[in-house]
Amino acid sequence: MNERDKHYGDFLSPSLINPKEVAAYLNAVMGLGDKDALLVALRQVAKAHGMDSLLEDGTPMLDSANKIMCSVGLRLSVPQMTLKK
Numbered sequence: 001m002n003e004r005d006k007h008y009g010d011f012l013s014p015s016l017i018n019p020k021e022v023a024a025y026l027n028a029v030m031g032l033g034d035k036d037a038l039l040v041a042l043r044q045v046a047k048a049h050g051m052d053s054l055l056e057d058g059t060p061m062l063d064s065a066n067k068i069m070c071s072v073g074l075r076l077s078v079p080q081m082t083l084k085k
Contacts, residue, residue, distance in 0.1 A: 012044060012048075013044070013047065013048045014048075016044060016045050016048035016049075016072075017048060017049070017072075019072050019073040019074055022045055022069075022072045022074060023074055025041060025045070026038075026041055026042075026045070026069075026074075029041040042064075042065055042068055045068055045072065046068045049068070049071050049072060051067075051068060051071065062076075
């Protein structure tokens with residue numbers, strides 16, 4: 001199989017071992033504002049770390065998302081924004 005035919009998940013999974021890559025990936029997906037895309041991204045991160053907590057038809061609770069993040073050395077946080085006057 002050549003690189004062009006490689007499944008996207010096979011390409012993505014090794015990069016999701018690095019916490020910095022996971023953070024960048026999840027931040028980018030969260031920037032889309034698409035709940036379904038975030039669920040797919042969380043499933044991909046969980047799968048890359050050998051976790052099966054997110055089923056294809058299941059919706060994770062906040063604690064599931066937090067467990068996935070903690071397993072790769074990240075934590076959920078809300079950045080402080082400067083309000084426009």
